[in-house]
Amino acid sequence: MRRSNRSVILTSIYRDGPLSRYELGHQTSLSAASVSNLVGELLDEGVVEEAGSVESDGGRPRVLLRVAPTFGYVVGAEVGETRVRVELFDLAMKVLATAVYPIETAKPAPELAVKYVLQGLNAVIGEVGISPGQVLGMGVAVAGVVEGPADAIVHAQTLGWDAVPVGAMLAAGTDIPIQVDNGANTLGQAEMWFGAGRGATDAVVALVGSGVGAALVTGGSSYRGTRSSAGEWGHTTIVYGGRKCRCGAEGCLEAYVGAEGVLERFQLANGGQPAPGGDEEAAFIGLLDSVGTSEVAAKVVEDTIGYLGAGFANLVNLFNPERIVLGGWSGLLLGERYLLQLREAVGKHALRQPYAQVSIELCELGRDAVAMGAATLPVLRLLREGGATPREPGLVARTR
Template structure:
């Protein structure tokens, strides 16, 4: 008993407009005629709708295409400078603020280092607010042109106006981060878990493109997953769906930092791999260390491939996705070196029918796409819920 929502005749317009805009965005450029075909709308509707969008300069003309004996098609595209999106990556060691145009091209960027112990919410918020000012002035963009600010943070984010955050690694427990930020900026805010934001980016601009039924798996120090069904990400009742890393794959197995035992994360998370290979995790430079371990041929490496394969197999069986994308810096390192072994383990541990329906691929965006993912939250909102409210002239 869900989706019980009254529909009025204006929702039709809103929905069709969003669909048209989305189609045009992901097609790149298309003529009105193409849009008729792509959207299924009538010529009249496409004409009036594109007319509106042109007038609002949300879209623009992009040249003509020569025709064979008729009126040439005028190509249309989304105006990449109609608006901008700010994407923020809040990580353990830094706060990064980036400005993107609508094509998700980076226009400006600024980094603030965080010292290990300094994760006060207020400090982070100050960095973000300062960063917004910096990237805007660097790129010569005014606040009015910014469609919103997306922020990716570690931890669980509860949706709502306050965006309450629980982030163990930061020592944040119930921080109303949205409230904190909105005190300093009038821009619309979108806060989500960084891994989920990145999953969104991979889904829209990376290896997940075109899949309506996908799982994006992020492996770094922690391990998470974004489950997408019919184009919508699975949120769960308290917005914490996707905690894949604490799936138990060996009851009573290795202790995990979550306090449990046998979690997937305790086998394939960055620290876990190093520890199992007998390398100290006290040093800095895990990245190089991990690369060395993976290339060393330690028995722990082959095991890691198996564990990851098992974890993926569990997803294949339960969710039967069209595609699984492996991302995160550890995920990418593992995938580059061990993809055949991982696939074999996944195949051996899943049912033949769903396995055959799933393609397991590596992420394409690299491990630094959190800010892009965060900006994608803004983009999503823009594409779904673009105003469509024309001001009615009075008198």
Template sequence: MAERNLQTVRDLRRSNRSLLLRRLYFGGPLSRQDLIHTTSLSAASVSNVIADLIEDGLVVEAGALESEGGRPRILLRVNSSALHVVGVDVGETRVRVELFDLDLEQLAETDLPLDAGGFTAPEVAARIRTGLAAVLADEPPGGPALLGIGIGVPGVVQHSPDAVVHGQTTGWDAVPLERMLREFTDLPLFIDNGAVTMGQAEMWFGAGRGSRNTVVALIGSGVGASVVTAGSPYRGSTSSAGEWGHTTVQVGGRRCRCGSRGCLEAYIGAESVIARYLETTGDPAVRDAPDEESALAALLARADSPAARAVLDDTAVHIGAGVANLINLFNPERIVIGGWAGLLLGAGLLPQIRETAREYALHHPFSQTRITLGDLGPDAVTRGAATLPVDRFLAAGGSRARVETAQPAPAAGR
């Protein structure tokens, strides 16, 4: 009984630490009085837990506010320099690695292109290893400890218990990515679908902030989505929910990379948009571009030409129809369009996308949904990947030991 009571006390203390850390992380700086008023904790509990967090170096004072007839209120915030964290975006054409502080402000970054046909597990693992060494090269000895590495990948990620990646469009069949990365790092690893990581970044810091029911759509070489319901990503029974790109928009339509026909990705993914344009013109600026991002940018630069305009208008219609499907299925407060290609396309096509969505969606849910572009730019997947270890750290009440021994599914809400 004594052991059980001790465990209960420890659990309660960890829960209180987590609650206050989250309030300060997402809402700080705040005073102790603010924390008392916005939580169910007593003044004594807040005082004791904050004292512990300050002693651990996780919380620091951030100035003071004058108060009428009393002592100034001391403001508190999470110590952003206490720990560093790495985020990795595994794209189909390159691997991006970034180093962040605890507030997820970028400290270092590197972009490592993948050779044509180089999207193999060994090549990706090698790029991650090189990128990790590059961003950590200037870290001083005895500097902030690394909390962990978050990694966003295309495909379905299952934990059994190590992360295994299934990517039908990329040819990855149960790739043991976590085991491969363990060959060169013993840091805590958090691997998830790239659309889910981007969704969490937009919910924490970007266009989804303040909402509870949002769909964050990623349009890159491929297409995916993070469906956030009641503040958490909906994963389905085997973690494959959100494969928006493989919903059928035309029976018997264009061949998709997944092997099926008529998938949304076959009409709005960057690879498909470029291919459809080149089917009608041999434009060398697009055909001979050094990479997919440059090719799409060149196509958009020709938006006034009949061939480019026809492809872009058709792309806007298909994105809008896909957005309408999301509205009718999930009734979200917001739909956020992101990903490097989504941001490039959306900059000019968003009005057409909204109008098409209005035509195809049910009127009432459409009127309640805001359709917008992501706020965090093309590296949102990388930043979102870094939220995975940070989220676990906050849930563990600031205990690094618990980050290293448990990896629950991330919660997009706050």
């Protein structure tokens, strides 16, 4: 019970702080004595610190509390299809160091991805000059279905990964606790905590990059399904008998709105000539930039907005969310230019009543929010454990 109450207090401070003891009592429904005792423990342990004060009605100023940013550090890694990105954060989620490793092959071997993640982990820790014992944990975001969390097994058909023990492979290379999750889920958690999803209880956070996925939030909690594979929205069928998807099926949404599929559709319609640019991201930007001068580009982009709108409408009709957040690097590139048209496309396909109840917004945390979301995995564990991080001298104890 005590750890549960510590978790409630710490979570309130982290998610809604800085807060005073009075506000904590009001939010958590714990007695003033319980709040005072638990806050005292957290202050003594250095998990929480004072962050100024505010005037109260007729009494002494109320001291505000926040989670101490340097109590520990967390690392987030994104294993994307074109790069591995690793970032080090303090507990205020301030980026302290970043390492990026390009991936030259369309289907990187798991060993290569693990190598880059561990290399990046050592690089960001070394750049800031902290010890591994100060790192509370590392979250790793990957494509595909993740079974775990202990010794996570990854099934990523689009990458050719079949039951790959990514968790164990990473754990063999470091003493820092590791957690692995799907990239759409980590993006969703970041946006729900800090971004455009904040305050919503029923939401969908869509990740549109090379591939496509979604994080589903219902009643304020992440919906994972029976074995954590819920949210594979990109592999719902949008066109019966349509284009071949990378997963092997036909007509998947990803084959029409994922960056790779969009560029392939353009090249096919453009007589075999690809969009201008080098890598996938540059080519996608080149496609968007040529809309004003190329009828083929304009048609491909128009169709892409239509397909994406239909995909969003399916989410509206199935889940009745109060908010849909569009993220991912190519999703943001599209949304920054065509959000109004996208909303109109959703309205053409969705039922009127649930469509009237949903707002469609852009991710607020930028194109690299997946790594930040991955870093929230060890933060969430810290909050759930009420700030308890048993340590040996100089080492964060493994809690997996």
